[in-house]
Amino acid sequence: MAARKASVDDRETHRRLLQYWKRGQSAYCEVRDSKIHGRGVYASRFIPAETPIIEYFGERIGQAESDRRGVRQQKKAGQTGDAAVYIFTLSKNFSIDGDFPWNTARLINHSCNPNCEAWIVGRKIIIHALRDIHPGEELTYDYGFDVDCYEDHPCRCGSADCKGYIVSRGQWAELEERLNARPSNER
Ligand SMILES: C[S@@+](CC[C@H](N)C(=O)[O-])C[C@H]1O[C@@H](n2cnc3c(N)ncnc32)[C@H](O)[C@@H]1O
Numbered sequence: 813m814a815a816r817k818a819s820v821d822d823r824e825t826h827r828r829l830l831q832y833w834k835r836g837q838s839a840y841c842e843v844r845d846s847k848i849h850g851r852g853v854y855a856s857r858f859i860p861a862e863t864p865i866i867e868y869f870g871e872r873i874g875q876a877e878s879d880r881r882g883v884r885q886q887k888k889a890g891q892t893g894d895a896a897v898y899i900f901t902l903s904k905n906f907s908i909d910g911d912f913p914w915n916t917a918r919l920i921n922h923s924c925n926p927n928c929e930a931w932i933v934g935r936k937i938i939i940h941a942l943r944d945i946h947p948g949e950e951l952t953y954d955y956g957f958d959v960d961c962y963e964d965h966p967c968r969c970g971s972a973d974c975k976g977y978i979v980s981r982g983q984w985a986e987l988e989e990r991l992n993a994r995p996s997n998e999r
């Protein structure tokens with residue numbers, strides 16, 4: 813087999829990918845199969861409350877591009893049966909698209925009783941610990957999905973106070989009203 817000598821461009825691409833890969837990792841956590849869904853991210857050591865754990869590292873994009881990619885990811889998600897959309901709103905004008913293999917934080921699952929929260933720090937999204945987290949615990953945060961599409965997102969977080977659907981905590985009262993308004997044979 814004949815091998816081609818790596819060009820300057822190849823080496824630059826490799827250097828950049830390595831940089832991205834390192835930025836998407838954290839000494840606090842690792843990826844494992846999850847009981848909640850698919851793969852998840854787990855604490856690999858003790859994490860004190862309020863620790864910045866890992867960056868949700870993707871590409872910063874403007875609103876029009878964010879809308880385009882959101883629709884594309886939604887369509888793909890519909891085909892695979894997953895609700896995997898990786899756009900995080902940064903501000904009125906900008907979002908982060910985290911749909912990249914080096915973005916480990918994209919694998920963090922939702923929980924109705926989460927131990928993490930996503931904070932906007934300047935132009936970055938950083939996942940912080942909401943409380944002390946022990947080694948082996950799965951990291952989770954509130955996806956903050958809108959109650960209007962609750963039926964599309966059943967929740968399997970397994971926490972004692974699971975609402976049954978992935979809906980932002982701020983809309984739980986509204987969710988309860990809608991669930992109670994359903995015919996009794998559908999509850
Ligand atoms: C951003 S991904 C998270 C990583 C995902 N576990 C994986 O392996 O790709 C979002 C996907 O995980 C699923 N998911 C996350 N949290 C969930 C939960 N609490 N219950 C059910 N599915 C969940 C969603 O349905 C969605 O398809």
Ligand SMILES: [Zn+2]
Nearest residue numbers: 924967969974
């Ligand atoms: Zn839940």
